[in-house]
Amino acid sequence: MTESQNTRTARNTADVVILGAGPAGLLLANLLHREGIDCAVLERATPLHLRTRARAGFLAANTVRILDRHGLSGNLHRHGRLHGSCEFRTDDGHFRLDYAGLGRGEQHTVYPQQDLVADLLDQYLEAGGRIRFETEALEVHDADGPRPAVTVRGPDGATGRWSARYVAGCDGRHGAARRSLPSTARHHRRDHGVSWLGLLAEAPPSLDATAYALHGRGFAGHMARTPRITRYYLQCARGTRAGEPPEERLWDELDTRMRATDHGPLHRGRIVQRAVVDLESDVVEPLRHGSLLLAGDAAALISPAAAKGANLAVLQADLLARALADDLARGDGRALERYSAEALARIWRAQEFSHWMIRLLHARPGPPDGESFFHESIRRARIASLRASRTHQDWFAENYVGI
Numbered sequence: 001m002t003e004s005q006n007t008r009t010a011r012n013t014a015d016v017v018i019l020g021a022g023p024a025g026l027l028l029a030n031l032l033h034r035e036g037i038d039c040a041v042l043e044r045a046t047p048l049h050l051r052t053r054a055r056a057g058f059l060a061a062n063t064v065r066i067l068d069r070h071g072l073s074g075n076l077h078r079h080g081r082l083h084g085s086c087e088f089r090t091d092d093g094h095f096r097l098d099y100a101g102l103g104r105g106e107q108h109t110v111y112p113q114q115d116l117v118a119d120l121l122d123q124y125l126e127a128g129g130r131i132r133f134e135t136e137a138l139e140v141h142d143a144d145g146p147r148p149a150v151t152v153r154g155p156d157g158a159t160g161r162w163s164a165r166y167v168a169g170c171d172g173r174h175g176a177a178r179r180s181l182p183s184t185a186r187h188h189r190r191d192h193g194v195s196w197l198g199l200l201a202e203a204p205p206s207l208d209a210t211a212y213a214l215h216g217r218g219f220a221g222h223m224a225r226t227p228r229i230t231r232y233y234l235q236c237a238r239g240t241r242a243g244e245p246p247e248e249r250l251w252d253e254l255d256t257r258m259r260a261t262d263h264g265p266l267h268r269g270r271i272v273q274r275a276v277v278d279l280e281s282d283v284v285e286p287l288r289h290g291s292l293l294l295a296g297d298a299a300a301l302i303s304p305a306a307a308k309g310a311n312l313a314v315l316q317a318d319l320l321a322r323a324l325a326d327d328l329a330r331g332d333g334r335a336l337e338r339y340s341a342e343a344l345a346r347i348w349r350a351q352e353f354s355h356w357m358i359r360l361l362h363a364r365p366g367p368p369d370g371e372s373f374f375h376e377s378i379r380r381a382r383i384a385s386l387r388a389s390r391t392h393q394d395w396f397a398e399n400y401v402g403i
Helices: 023-034 047-052 061-069 074-079 113-126 247-257 309-330 334-361 370-388 390-401
Strands: 013-019 039-042 081-083 086-090 093-097 108-110 130-132 136-141 149-153 159-169 186-202 210-213 220-224 230-236 270-285 292-294
Touching: 013 023, 013 309, 023 039, 023 113, 023 309, 047 113, 061 108, 061 309, 074 113, 086 370, 093 390, 113 130, 136 159, 159 309, 186 334, 220 247, 230 247, 247 270, 270 334, 309 334, 334 370, 334 390, 370 390
Parallel strands: 013 039, 013 159, 039 130, 086 210, 159 292
Antiparallel strands: 081 108, 086 093, 136 149, 149 159, 186 230, 186 270, 210 220, 220 230
16 A cells, blocks of 8 residues: 555544654554554654654664564664764773673664664555554543544644544654643653754764764764764754854864864765754653553653663554553453553663763753862763773663663
8 A cells, every 4th residue: 555545544443543653653553553453643744754854873782673573674684784882082081882792792773763764664554554644633532431532633734533442642742642641640851951963964974983072162972874974963052053053163163072183083074954952851650541652752752862762662662562462452451551660660761871871971051160060070980980890881881772
């Protein structure tokens, strides 16, 4: 079934209506469809947008194992690249951690998220799965009842309704699932006080490792995406407009913070994407509210400092798919009752490591004072321990790759 044909399916009911066609929503849809469970995905974007929107690119070993188990990793193994080193550059020198040989001996697979989304979308469509593009979910109704409903706005601007047995909210922190949560839902938020200017450059990687540069002017990061595309991050002032700094100034600033005089200049190229990211974290508890269940960024937002977002989404989708299949196909609701607690345990562990990375990579926001001196001294001590202690390195590797 083609994408255009798929959007014309008229029946507005399903056992599971999935909001959002990101990694969580599409993996969940694939797994439920394979179990013979009637499901439908509602996505406000176009297919082209889904296939080209550049996001994360580092897949954890457990994420790859999940995709392997379900036969959804063919392109990933054909086109992805194994990655197992990171480098820290500081005022006290630089050092490299080959984390693939530390901890559990696991490494990342570099595979752009938009390619993973395209793979999952193709698999779902080829299997006859239902998806409505350019269909925005507006509100979830009656989640505590036996047949919740979703109000949607279609590509022509007209509104309609979908009914379901369960609604899986995989539509992000600003989506309808979060907006429809009851007042009993608990929201835990943290603004880390740090902003990044994210850059995607048509330039080959400048080193064969992920690089974290700690500099007096702010953090800078280098992450390879493909042999021709590199992701960079520059810490910036809150309120910075992504389009303002000219390219030459950005490259000069990256060279400065990455210490090009010591390590060589970066490979430069056209900057094709810019975005300012305010580093924030939030978690919703619980993740089940009657027939409404949350996964992906709708369940928890995590800062990009430790590359956990897409990996958490895949993990949660796998847990949720098994729980829904047990309930709908086998009449066993015990896994569904455990879903929230099991997913949240993994979310909080990932949040803890992400928070540790943020404190490691960034100076304390605000003017210099006694607190900032204390924070900077602790930060340097952590870097020194990470450089010298095998125990600390094993801990870092286990948490850096794992969830």
